[in-house]
Amino acid sequence: MLAGKHILLIIGGGIAAYKSLELIRRLQDQGARVTPVLTKAGAEFVTPLSVSALAGTPVHQELFDLTSEAEMGHIQLSRSADLLVVAPATADLMAKMAQGLANDLASTLLLATDTPVLLAPAMNVRMWEHPATQRNIAQLKADGAGFVGPNDGSMACGEFGPGRMAEPDEIVAAITAKLSDGPLRGKRIVVTSGPTHEPIDPVRYIANRSSGAQGTALARALRDRGAEVVFITGPAEVPPPEGVQVVPVQSARDMAAAVEAALPADAGVFAAAVADWRVASASDRKLKKSKDGLPVLEFAENPDILKGVAQMTSGRPALVVGFAAETNDVVDNATAKRKRKGCDWIVANDVSPATGIMGGSENAVTLISEDGAESWPRIGKDEVAARLADRIAAALAG
Ligand code: CTP
Secondary structure, eight states: OOTTOEEEEEEOSSTTHHHHHHHHHHHHHTTOEEEEEEOTTGGGTSOHHHHHHHHTSOOBOOTTOHHHHHHTHHHHHHHSSSEEEEEEEOHHHHHHHHHTOOSSHHHHHHHHOOSOEEEEEOOOHHHHHSHHHHHHHHHHHHTTOEEOOOEEEEOTTSOEEEEEOOOHHHHHHHHHHHHOOSTTTTOEEEEEESBOOEEEETTEEEOOOOOSHHHHHHHHHHHHTTOEEEEEEOSOSSOOOSSSEEEEOOSHHHHHHHHHHHOOOSEEEEOOBOOSEEETTOOSSOOOOOTTOOOOOOEEEOOOHHHHHHTOSSSOOSEEEEEEEESSSHHHHHHHHHHHHTOSEEEEEEOOGGGOOTTSSEEOEEEEETTEEEEOOSEEHHHHHHHHHHHHHHHHHO
16 A cells, blocks of 8 residues: 555654554555654664664664765655654654754754654643643644544553554554545545444354455545545454554444544444344353253344434534445335435445345445435445445545
8 A cells, every 4th residue: 555655754752652663564564665763752662773673774863963964864854755754743742843843853854844744642641631732733733734643542651531642553544545645535434344243142142244345345445545544343254454444343332432432534434234232231151051941132222323423413424324235125225214314325235145245245236315316236346335435535525
């Protein structure tokens, strides 16, 4: 995905710096060349040796380094890259950037460049929430910097809240999106995919036959058009695409929580085959055969993720797309489903066993929108994904 791209990675001083080592790996796996820069504080958390060994190139640390001045200089260093990535972006580094300070190599590179910049902030929650940091972030956004994260979570300092650096694959997804020139560039799209597993006990679960193939193909097609994709997947048969943020989940309730955490987004595409019901009280021990008879499973209804997002009163994605797998009266059922759920489009298909669609490589879908039903011929799932991604791009552009 990133073949031929050159990333200048500035590693700031924070405990999250260790994740930047993994980030170097992931970027290289995608074909990118990484030139690392380590701040003085960053070098307190990761060693220059590990950074340069992973990057396969010397790490830049000093502003007035005679060799690099003679060879190329910091101005050229900052401009030769396709993208400058700061991970972790500390409160201090962002404050310097917002003020235009240039008193060390990292801040000088960031000031001397006309290359796009992506920041992955990481800091203590109080520092993140401080009005000074928020002011700096607003300024940096106004100056055109892109952001990925921070995420909520427990931190090394023992506190909980926003401030954790985004995970390496999230950063790779944001980089891929930023470097794309496709029609969905700058758009964030949440995709659910695959089946869900609803536990009965620690070893047994209820599932369905979804392979995750259509959702995966769609995430790939959206990524290829430049979207930043958050791919929330149940335990699927097919591997998730590269260059997207993958959030693996098991149950419908996990999926609902992951979707909530991934919003806001420009579009939500709900291709998962979510179980409608779960076992009301899954056992925390393996159920045993008993002479008292067969176990009786009681069911509870799962949250309807698509409906929840489609009917959000504030912060609803501009486009909400659902899928409807039907075995009969496909168009009528799916048209009613679109109304019931409140989504913009329904991608309906006939999954009766005779069609071989569930788990197969082809799909025959009908796209149902406010304007009516449009049936597409039976084509490969990749082709369905490509057509749908083009439609989504057109809708978000309009
Ligand atoms: N869906 C969801 N959450 C659920 C159930 C379904 O997000 N708990 C989404 C699916 O991802 C899909 C759409 O809703 O996009 C349609 O799913 P389907 O199971 O066909 O809809 P239901 O409302 O369950 O209708 P039915 O009565 O046909 O089962």
